[in-house]
Amino acid sequence: MCRWPGHCMGFGSGCAWGSLGGPVNYNWNWGIFWEQTPEATGTYFASLMSGLGVTIALALCAWIIAFVVGSFIGIIRTLPSKWPVRLGNAYIEMFRNIPLLVQLFIWFFVVPELLPQDLGTWIKQLRNGPFVTAMIGLGLYMSSRVATQVTAGINSLPKGQRMAGTAIGLTTFQTYRYILLPLAYRVIFPPLTSEFLNTIKNTAVALTIGVLELTARARSMQEFSFQVFEAFTAATVIYLALSAVVTIGMRYAEKSLVIPGFNGGKA
């Protein structure tokens, strides 16, 4: 049942130590990054960089889904009527209480089976199947977290804001669009930043369904070259750099979004 690359990759992990015996010292070789990979598609450095590209692309695509769906769910949980709130709560419980890995497996292995046969087959044969699946799975998983933040943000606003909207004759939609949401998103900007960082980190789980992102690339580099430390040090440094860039970028973005006189902005 191993039709997909990566799904069973864990099973060989122990082999690196199986044949070791006698005094063994680790041979450092930082030049390894400039050597060719066995697939002869380029250097190990290029392979890691392509992994970084996939990680960034996957994180951004998943984030768009998480943000759009999460905002929708978060907003309906603050509506005055009962049913949207219940629906939103159920959605969040559903996606928050199942591990991400299990959710990815369900999107990847189970959902195509449950769809009408033609559609399922078409999905299985998609060239970017693993990437698209990971994008949807990760996006929806993160959307439940975004939704929690959006709800918290809207509820943190003074009640007067909503009432003022109603008082000047805005519809519910207009109140959200012009009053509540612009304020709420600014309030939750810092937690949303950390959810985006979580999205980047969670992309690594996608290697289990065969997405060749950064961790998968580091792992295959380790497997082919036996340069464990170099491979994983490089991946570590890249992840650290990535999260530093995002953190700094978001700090600037947050500053530029401040409304004078509101939320700590200088009047």
Place this chain on the structure above:
Amino acid sequence: MFADFDFNVIWRSLPYLFREGMTFTLTLTAIATVGGLILGTLVALMRLSSNAVLSTFAASYVNLMRSLPLVLVIFLFYFLMPYIGQWILRADAPVQVGAYTSTIITFTLFEAAYFSEIMRAGIQSIPRGQVMAGYAIGLNYREVTRHVVLPQAFRNMLPVIFTQTIVLFQDTSLVYVLSITDFLGAASKVAQRDGRLTEMYLFAAVVYFAICFTASFFVKRLQKRISIIR
């Protein structure tokens, strides 16, 4: 769509799933929670200490762990540990560390970073006046920390600690990448052996959901009770 759904495969594999799989999942969760909490408290105390070396070390450790994906850390430690063992034990060859031992150590060290942030928030939530009062009646740092600060910090943070444990419980499924037989690993092995991916993965999802949903329900209740006490 459930026409050719084979419930029997789930029924047949129940003993394997729970006796082998879930046992490891729960063991790993328990050890990593307790170990991570103890280590994390120490790291939090280091981070809040006035010693610059200690606090810098603690801060870098926490920030490093928190910016890396758990999957990467699992791989990293799995491949790193034999060499660290060799270095510590002054052995001739890399020490064989099994996948099980390796994940237990990995999760403890990784979760310590997250628990330390929780404990730091808990410690900082205790008014400074209490610490000063402790010193005023002649207690030393150790006694103030042990008898005044930590019990309250721990109690205030109890709901957050349990929530983190639920997250940890879900994250243990990632040991799949080392092909360990945790609950998901067991489900996936049966799924692949019998070609019953749909049934097994859906069942795994249902079980995880039931456990986490129940647990977070009780955490919410605990939170309400504690907030009244305060």
